[in-house]
């Protein structure tokens with residue numbers, strides 16, 4: 001079951017809805033970016049020793065993106081207008097980091113996962129919570 005819980009000083013329903021939309025839109029963009037980065041990395045490193053690892057991580061990101069798609073549909077939240085550009089840029093980042101080799105791809109992955117983890121932790125520590 002997918003649900004969004006908002007707590008804190010968001011007293012009006014309009015403020016709550018605006019916050020829900022903001023959270024879902026930003027988190028969807030993050031998951032879309034992760035999905036596209038791994039797609040780009042796997043396009044380059046598919047036959048390498050890290051191909052199966054990247055594929056596994058990509059599969060996990062597909063689940064995250066699917067969750068955000070469902071939340072966006074449930075709460076009637078449109079994707080950011082920047083999604084097409086963001087998608088291409090993230091794919092290019094994945095390809096570019098993979099062209100640097102396995103180490104480049106993993107460095108990109110670590111940096112992105114740390115950033116996303118920090119973002120979700122900030123959301124949890126803030127005045128709202130998404131589940």
Ligand SMILES: [Fe+2]
Nearest residue numbers: 031034061064
């Ligand atoms: Fe994710």
